[in-house]
Amino acid sequence: MNARNPVEFYFDFSSPYSYIASEWVEAVAARHGRTVRWHAILLGATFQAAELKSPVSYPVKREYALADFQRSARFEGVPYRAPERFPIPTQNAARVFWWLADREPERAAAWAHAGLRAYFTRGVALDAPAPLKALCAEAGLDAEAAEAAWGDPAWKARLKAENDAAIAAGVFGAPSFLVDGELFWGNDRRAQLERWLATGPF
Amino acid sequence: MNARNPVEFYFDFSSPYSYIASEWVEAVAARHGRTVRWHAILLGATFQAAELKSPVSYPVKREYALADFQRSARFEGVPYRAPERFPIPTQNAARVFWWLADREPERAAAWAHAGLRAYFTRGVALDAPAPLKALCAEAGLDAEAAEAAWGDPAWKARLKAENDAAIAAGVFGAPSFLVDGELFWGNDRRAQLERWLATGPF
Numbered sequence: 001m002n003a004r005n006p007v008e009f010y011f012d013f014s015s016p017y018s019y020i021a022s023e024w025v026e027a028v029a030a031r032h033g034r035t036v037r038w039h040a041i042l043l044g045a046t047f048q049a050a051e052l053k054s055p056v057s058y059p060v061k062r063e064y065a066l067a068d069f070q071r072s073a074r075f076e077g078v079p080y081r082a083p084e085r086f087p088i089p090t091q092n093a094a095r096v097f098w099w100l101a102d103r104e105p106e107r108a109a110a111w112a113h114a115g116l117r118a119y120f121t122r123g124v125a126l127d128a129p130a131p132l133k134a135l136c137a138e139a140g141l142d143a144e145a146a147e148a149a150w151g152d153p154a155w156k157a158r159l160k161a162e163n164d165a166a167i168a169a170g171v172f173g174a175p176s177f178l179v180d181g182e183l184f185w186g187n188d189r190r191a192q193l194e195r196w197l198a199t200g201p202f
Numbered sequence: 203m204n205a206r207n208p209v210e211f212y213f214d215f216s217s218p219y220s221y222i223a224s225e226w227v228e229a230v231a232a233r234h235g236r237t238v239r240w241h242a243i244l245l246g247a248t249f250q251a252a253e254l255k256s257p258v259s260y261p262v263k264r265e266y267a268l269a270d271f272q273r274s275a276r277f278e279g280v281p282y283r284a285p286e287r288f289p290i291p292t293q294n295a296a297r298v299f300w301w302l303a304d305r306e307p308e309r310a311a312a313w314a315h316a317g318l319r320a321y322f323t324r325g326v327a328l329d330a331p332a333p334l335k336a337l338c339a340e341a342g343l344d345a346e347a348a349e350a351a352w353g354d355p356a357w358k359a360r361l362k363a364e365n366d367a368a369i370a371a372g373v374f375g376a377p378s379f380l381v382d383g384e385l386f387w388g389n390d391r392r393a394q395l396e397r398w399l400a401t402g403p404f
Contacts, residue, residue: 052260058252058253059252060251061374071394191277191393
């Protein structure tokens with residue numbers, strides 16, 4: 001175990017619990033001398049690999065989950081407005097993330113925040129080209145280049161490779177946190193992650 | 203909202219997260235002037251009603267869940283030894299619970315603790331008549347009467363009615379906590395439950 005390993009943070013742009021966790025993960029990591037390495041993934045891919053479905057696809061659990069998203073956001077003090085269309089496909093937003101990630105990881109993380117906040121506080125349709133392109137511009141990116149990237153087979157392949165890598169690492173849902181080889185799944189594993197960072201294996 | 207409403211605690215004798223929560227729920231409730239009303243249920247019934255399955259019935263999630271049971275127990279400082287046979291049918295243990303609950307709720311709660319601890323620290327087979335009967339005797343119950351109760355159509359019907367009532371209350375998994383009309387699902391909702399008890403709705 002290396003005390004300076006980053007916290008590998010796996011998120012999907014359409015995952016409410018990923019959004020909530022994205023608002024605390026950097027501060028929590030920093031308090032323990034860690035950085036965060038962001039990984040945009042597609043829950044559709046990890047769910048398929050693990051034969052899982054979204055909690056909102058089950059009849060009774062759906063109502064609970066929709067209320068729990070809001071309560072969990074309030075619990076963490078995170079602004080949240082349930083998007084009218086939910087969930088949505090997020091491959092284009094994720095490809096923009098990876099397009100940025102190699103060259104400018106800090107801009108990629110900033111884009112992750114921009115996308116998650118836009119969807120979960122203003123309902124911006126990340127799956128529709130026009131609003132996504134406008135959001136890129138608003139976030140200070142070259143919107144034309146971003147649009148070209150999300151349609152480029154190279155970045156489609158990159159996202160697929162990142163999904164496959166996440167699945168190979170044992171990720172089956174989001175948010176997931178992988179630190180020092182230990183996997184934590186869910187916004188609600190915050191306390192366990194914090195203990196791990198503070199004291200090591202328990 | 204009545205500050206003296208009890209915490210309604212729904213558990214299954216074969217649920218690891220229910221066992222972990224059973225070890226802290228009374229202390230948490232007491233700190234906030236609440237009592238706990240225990241409800242033995244069958245996850246098989248709530249899962250069926252909500253079209254859900256156990257996390258250990260999915261290929262990838264299974265490995266994570268089995269490790270998370272242990273880590274979550276350590277996190278809460280609760281002794282835990284993974285039972286060799288898991289999960290097991292728990293209707294007989296649950297019927298003994300309800301047989302006790304009307305007349306002696308405190309003995310019913312003590313039986314819940316005895317059953318959960320026996321299964322999750324010693325692997326006692328709650329689904330087999332001989333070890334269950336021995337456990338009843340060890341727990342200070344009239345073992346013959348307990349055995350008669352779990353085979354009695356009246357207590358079978360009572361357990362079914364309690365499962366139906368839990369499902370009607372929105373319960374789809376265990377542990378679940380219902381307090382002041384608010385439902386919390388999962389051992390990992392402890393912090394949210396504590397805030398609710400401390401400050402009311404948030």
